[in-house]
Amino acid sequence: MERSIVTTEDGSPSIYVKAIDECYHSTHGARQESEHIFIQTALRQHASKRLSILEVGFGTGLNALLTCIEAPLRELDVHYTGIELYPISGQEIEQLVAFSHPHEDVFLRLHQVTSSGFTPITSHFQLKKLEVDFTQIEIEENSVDIIYFDAFSPEKQPEMWSQERFDMLYKACRPGGILTTYCAKGVVRRAMQHAGFVVERLPGPPGKREILRARKLDI
Numbered sequence: 001m002e003r004s005i006v007t008t009e010d011g012s013p014s015i016y017v018k019a020i021d022e023c024y025h026s027t028h029g030a031r032q033e034s035e036h037i038f039i040q041t042a043l044r045q046h047a048s049k050r051l052s053i054l055e056v057g058f059g060t061g062l063n064a065l066l067t068c069i070e071a072p073l074r075e076l077d078v079h080y081t082g083i084e085l086y087p088i089s090g091q092e093i094e095q096l097v098a099f100s101h102p103h104e105d106v107f108l109r110l111h112q113v114t115s116s117g118f119t120p121i122t123s124h125f126q127l128k129k130l131e132v133d134f135t136q137i138e139i140e141e142n143s144v145d146i147i148y149f150d151a152f153s154p155e156k157q158p159e160m161w162s163q164e165r166f167d168m169l170y171k172a173c174r175p176g177g178i179l180t181t182y183c184a185k186g187v188v189r190r191a192m193q194h195a196g197f198v199v200e201r202l203p204g205p206p207g208k209r210e211i212l213r214a215r216k217l218d219i
């Protein structure tokens with residue numbers, strides 16, 4: 001798949017995939033989008049200090065990096081699982097590393113993880129990477145506190161956004177769990193609701209009117 005590095009409007013880089021004419025992030029600002037949708041709307045809203053986070057579409061590792069930076073500020077103990085079927089190449093990592101300044105060492109460690117077990121990246125953050133097809137896997141029930149749902153759009157990859165996938169993710173969530181995504185389409189919102197989530201439409205980052213936050217209620 002032909003991919004190229006692009007610079008988004010806040011100066012942070014992203015990857016453009018020609019075959020599907022889609023970018024890994026908002027062209028209005030990759031970092032700003034990630035901060036808004038995943039760090040502010042999900043990570044900072046969960047009450048627990050010990051968090052199991054699942055990311056659908058690890059990609060450049062931007063969401064993992066920002067989570068890793070946030071973790072010591074709130075004394076979090078994060079176990080982060082990144083699902084990615086098409087990991088970025090060594091050449092892409094080299095092209096992206098400069099943006100992570102002054103956290104280049106962390107960024108490189110995130111991309112060096114190869115084993116399927118948890119690898120400590122910092123004293124507050126452990127990473128497990130699963131190089132698998134999200135549409136084919138089951139996540140253990142009742143095992144996840146936060147889901148960063150960052151797949152390509154439902155127009156380009158509808159199979160990632162199916163009812164069956166949200167049913168599986170709902171079961172994977174612990175009570176109190178939070179899922180956020182940049183996509184605010186009605187069909188996606190209804191699939192989340194049908195799975196059991198309570199879903200809010202919230203203001204999005206620049207360039208995006210609304211985003212979705214889904215919660216599994218505490219019982």
Ligand SMILES: C[S@@+](CC[C@H](N)C(=O)[O-])C[C@H]1O[C@@H](n2cnc3c(N)ncnc32)[C@H](O)[C@@H]1O
Pocket residue numbers: 023024025056057058059060061062063083084085086087132133134135150151152157
């Ligand atoms: C929108 S991008 C994710 C951006 C990423 N979160 C980041 O910050 O760079 C979607 C990601 O899903 C991955 N992907 C596509 N199909 C997949 C599949 N079937 N299973 C797992 N990952 C997949 C792509 O390779 C891509 O990295």
